[in-house]
Amino acid sequence: MGMFDALSITASGMTAERVRMDVIAENLANADTTVGPNGKPYQRQDVVLQQASPSFGEVLGGVQVAGIVSDTTPPHMVYDPGNPEANKQGYVAMPNVNPVSEMVDLITSTRGYEADVTAMNAAKQMFTNTLQVLK
Numbered sequence: 001m002g003m004f005d006a007l008s009i010t011a012s013g014m015t016a017e018r019v020r021m022d023v024i025a026e027n028l029a030n031a032d033t034t035v036g037p038n039g040k041p042y043q044r045q046d047v048v049l050q051q052a053s054p055s056f057g058e059v060l061g062g063v064q065v066a067g068i069v070s071d072t073t074p075p076h077m078v079y080d081p082g083n084p085e086a087n088k089q090g091y092v093a094m095p096n097v098n099p100v101s102e103m104v105d106l107i108t109s110t111r112g113y114e115a116d117v118t119a120m121n122a123a124k125q126m127f128t129n130t131l132q133v134l135k
């Protein structure tokens with residue numbers, strides 16, 4: 001493991017958590033969007049992470065975003081006969097976004113980002129101390 005690998009690994013984690021936070025924010029912003037560009041209710045998005053492929057001889061390689069996928073759970077139906085999007089029975093198909101779950105995911109992602117920042121600061125401090133010893 002090289003001297004700057006710790007910084008690279010924590011930076012990859014920070015990037016992944018930032019993407020997760022962006023997707024969660026989009027989910028929260030569209031929690032009440034009953035008609036999207038495709039004419040259907042907004043579908044919740046989720047980030048898929050994978051291990052970044054380490055180079056030969058490395059054990060740790062960080063993390064990377066493999067993709068953003070749609071959650072395939074069906075929309076939930078809410079009785080709202082006054083809504084212009086209501087069907088003949090008075091039900092509106094609402095997005096499959098649960099704001100409480102999204103907020104929990106946001107807190108988890110924020111804590112992961114903070115942990116990466118702490119690890120990066122610890123690595124920087126070790127580098128600084130090493131340089132001080134070498135003077």
